[in-house]
Amino acid sequence: MNAVAATLRELATLGATGALHVEAFSGAVFYLVEGAVAHIDAGSAPGIGTLLTASGRLSKDVWESVLTVGAPTGRVGALLVEQGYLSQGELELCVNGALFDAAYFALTLEPTSVKFAEGERSWFGGTLRVDVERLVREVTHRQDQLTTVFPSSEFDAAALTLVTRLPKEQIVVDGLRWELLLNADGRRTPLELARMLGRGGFATLLEVRRLAAIGLALSPSATGAAARPAVSPYRPAVGRTKPIPAASTLSELFGPGDRRGAAEPVPPARTAASAPSVGEAEGAPDAEPAPLPRRVNGDGASGKAVNGAAVPLPRRGDPIEPERPAGERIQPLPPLPKRVPTRVVRPSQQGRAPQEPGEPAPALVTSPGPRWPSPPPEIYAEAPSISSLRRFRDALQEFS
């Protein structure tokens, strides 16, 4: 299939346990236990937290507190059941759906580099064990399915725009289709919609292609909206606060999709097609003026050539300490001297420091989604910088 699948197969043969970090524009982490895949974090697919909170199954507070307590020990899944938030069946179904969904996006990445951290365990915990071959087979099957429904991938990464007149007498509208029809605004891509609605990424892509097949979706080439990145294009600006490798590792785990609030609107200025998309970097017009300085030009061409370690300005996938030799375990860093740890969150506080100064007011729609898990306390000290940077960025966007 590709480099990622090949590496996974190799690790499966070795019966390896650890985390495979795939660095790409929107990176991913595979967690393996004895050669089987136990968990996948993919930046572009909605994570378990997004699925559970955006649907209203769990409140954000519950999710964050379970995350704070369970993530450092990798027991988030177990805690959700033990504390009665989910039934065992719900957990398994949800994890299963999310894992294969993430696999679809993680296995189709064009990685700039791939690293394996031996022994690293997932923050969620091993609810599942999925055979690598089965995963690869299912992803291939899903690709075929997309092609069968609608042969072109032009709608996958472009903002979804609908035609104004129904091309048929009637169509059947089910839950997902209804939500897509309601929320397609010509600005959000299918994956952004999926994260916002808490719907599966693949299911959303499939539904968008069905809409396209009916003739309900307006072709991106017709609307002039070329492929947009499936992840926030501002990420490099945030990532530029490097070097903070440990904090960046966490931001890697929980891509913008997971951290952004479900209700977060897309900033107006982001409608421009201005950065490479996940798989089709070449489709992005590089000349588009960027709202914030960021490394866009030439990414499409150089994406494979540059090594993660040599790139001065990180992209989505860079944050995993590029200097770290493969195989070495990720060590929590000592607190950075310059930062005031205003937001140290301890399990004893149920994941919520009272009146955190760095925390956006609940009314702010820009409030980040579920907080990233598994941090040693000193890493939380980085959170204000990232969230305040994001708010700063959004404010800049607002007025530019």
Added chain:
Amino acid sequence: MPGIDESLQRAMAISGARGANIVDFTSGLVVGTVGDWPYGGPDAAAAGATEVVRAARDNSAFVGPERFGGAADDEDRWEDIVLTAQGRYDLLRFLHTQFDGRFFLHLWLDRSQSNLAMARLELRRLADELVLQ
């Protein structure tokens, strides 16, 4: 509380049960399987059942199983699809999860040894316990 595997085992305890699958019908993926699946194994059965579900879902004579959130008291919410043959019953029971998921439980039974009404009721109870309705 039962997980997927235990639920499947319990489904097999229904009298006349020959095979049980839990299928994600987004793509026809087998989430869990137990028992005997003639004609191509559990994957083929899941793919076939998924097509049945999809065909019914896309038909405006029926309404979708997750029709607009699928409130538990919605009279139009799908419960199961039943297919009968001279020798067997196939029961597809939808699992309504509040989070985004498209799952059904597929149970097939030997007709001579089973009672369709009883099997449906037991399957319903089993599905409700699996996802806590």
